[in-house]
Amino acid sequence: MSLPLRRAEHVATAANVAGLPAPDPRARPEVAFLGRSNAGKSSLLNALVRRKQLARTSGTPGKTRLLHLYEVEIAGQCVRLVDLPGYGYAKVAKRERDAWKTMIEGYLAQREGLCAAVLLQDVRRDVGDDERLLLDWLDEQRVPALVAITKTDKLKPMRRAQRLRELRAELPLAPARIVATSAESGDGIDALWRAILERVRDAAEAAAGGD
Ligand code: GTP
Ligand code: MG
Numbered sequence: 001m002s003l004p005l006r007r008a009e010h011v012a013t014a015a016n017v018a019g020l021p022a023p024d025p026r027a028r029p030e031v032a033f034l035g036r037s038n039a040g041k042s043s044l045l046n047a048l049v050r051r052k053q054l055a056r057t058s059g060t061p062g063k064t065r066l067l068h069l070y071e072v073e074i075a076g077q078c079v080r081l082v083d084l085p086g087y088g089y090a091k092v093a094k095r096e097r098d099a100w101k102t103m104i105e106g107y108l109a110q111r112e113g114l115c116a117a118v119l120l121q122d123v124r125r126d127v128g129d130d131e132r133l134l135l136d137w138l139d140e141q142r143v144p145a146l147v148a149i150t151k152t153d154k155l156k157p158m159r160r161a162q163r164l165r166e167l168r169a170e171l172p173l174a175p176a177r178i179v180a181t182s183a184e185s186g187d188g189i190d191a192l193w194r195a196i197l198e199r200v201r202d203a204a205e206a207a208a209g210g211d
Contacts, residue, residue, distance in 0.1 A: 003193055007073040008049035011080070014067045017107045020082075021069065025113030025207065028071065029200045030080040032108060035120030036130065037086030040150040043183035044120065045070065045083050048193065055083050067107070074193060079200060082107075088130055109141050115203035116196060118146045123155060123163050123180070127170045135172055144199050146177050148192055153182040 014020045023030065033041045042055035049072050068083040084104055087097070108117060117138050121131060138145045149167055152160055164180050171178055179195055181188035 002190055003075045003197075005050055005072060005074045007071070008051055008054060009071055010054060010068065011071050012067075012069045014069075016103055017067070017111065020067060023111060023113040026204075028078050028080050028113065029115045029203055030069075030082055030111060030113050031196050031199070032082045032084055032111075032114060032117045033120065034084045034104065034108075034117060034134065035086060035150075036088040036122070036125075036128075039086060039120040039122050040183055041083055041086060041120055044118075044148060044150060044181060044192075045081055047181070047183040047186060047189050048072070048081065067103075075197060077197060077200060079196070080113075088128075105137075108138065108143055114143060116144045116146055116199035118148050118192070118196070120148050120150050121167060121171075123149050123152050123160065123167070127167065132172070144202070145173060146179065146192070146195050146199065147171055147173055148188075149178065149180045151182060151184070152180050152187060153184045 012019070012021055033045060035041055045055040046052060049070060054070060055068060065085050067085075070081045070083070072079055072081065084107070085100055087100060087104075108114065119131060119134060119138075121127060135145055135147075149164065152164075155163060160180075168175060168178055177195065179188050179192045181192055183189075
């Protein structure tokens with residue numbers, strides 16, 4: 001059964017972390033979405049908040065160039081979801097790629113109240129060096145990572161099951177941290193929410209323990 005969702009709204013768009021609203025770790029824990037350009041971040045966000053176009057999606061890679069912060073109230077918990085610009089878009093100049101890295105790493109390493117990063121992995125692509133480096137880096141920074149395998153509707157059931165097995169074997173994460181999703185069919189969206197809310201609870205418990 002779907003978790004009860006009461007509110008979903010766009011709160012802010014910013015060119016850098018300084019432009020985002022102040023963090024509010026206790027009341028509004030944050031979850032960041034990152035992945036290769038066109039992996040389906042904005043579409044997955046829309047599926048999570050059950051709105052067609054809250055986040056702008058596009059067939060043209062590189063659509064999301066800014067940080068977008070959304071807020072939802074789900075199962076009685078307020079959560080902030082942050083849509084980050086995609087990486088790996090070949091047509092972007094090196095200078096812009098470096099700026100991306102600085103901005104994203106700054107946000108992920110320093111944002112108070114960030115309790116998980118969801119890395120998106122297209123079911124049809126192999127796990128690349130970019131994904132491995134990001135997962136290693138998140139681990140070093142002690143940011144809990146989840147992987148959302150996206151666009152599972154693009155493959156027929158047999159092929160899909162095979163790809164999911166391959167990707168789970170390739171990814172350096174526990175099986176519970178890897179969720180197969182489709183923004184198109186809605187498959188796995190509730191499972192991803194549950195995995196996210198578990199990370200939110202873990203962070204709250206760790207914060208309470210640290211008082
Ligand atoms: P950038 O903002 O450029 O980094 O891209 P993004 O990761 O936000 O991707 P976006 O959500 O804009 O989706 C890219 C394309 O993939 C669009 O044409 C979407 O319609 C399509 N897409 C995303 N998710 C799914 C899915 O679950 N199934 C199918 N069939 N298509 C999807
Ligand atoms: Mg996007």
